[in-house]
Amino acid sequence: MANHKSALKRIRSNETKRLRNRYQHKTTRNAIKKLRESEKKEAETLFPTVVSMLDKLAKNNVIHKNKAANLKSQLAKYVAAL
Numbered sequence: 001m002a003n004h005k006s007a008l009k010r011i012r013s014n015e016t017k018r019l020r021n022r023y024q025h026k027t028t029r030n031a032i033k034k035l036r037e038s039e040k041k042e043a044e045t046l047f048p049t050v051v052s053m054l055d056k057l058a059k060n061n062v063i064h065k066n067k068a069a070n071l072k073s074q075l076a077k078y079v080a081a082l
Contacts, residue, residue, distance in 0.1 A: 021062045028053040035075060040082040047079050 002008050031053060035046045051072050058068035 021060070024053075024057060024060075025062055028057055032071065032075065036078065040079075043079050043082055047075060050075060 002011060028050070031046070031050045035043055035050050038046060054063070054068040054071055057063045058065040
């Protein structure tokens with residue numbers, strides 16, 4: 001167990017950040033699934049929000065920037081093909 005006040009605070013803040021990252025990542029995955037299941041009109045309106053979510057995850061290092069780019073590319077191709 002940690003002996004310093006700063007180490008105890010770091011443990012608390014790491015847990016808070018971990019939970020926030022998990023929530024945001026899961027929410028984004030659900031949004032991607034929803035976009036893939038939706039019809040053309042709804043997919044076109046959902047696409048910008050999903051791209052924004054992916055960009056935020058990549059910016060905060062929750063997912064790798066290349067993974068975000070690959071997902072955005074796949075989704076753009078999917079929406080264009082509808």
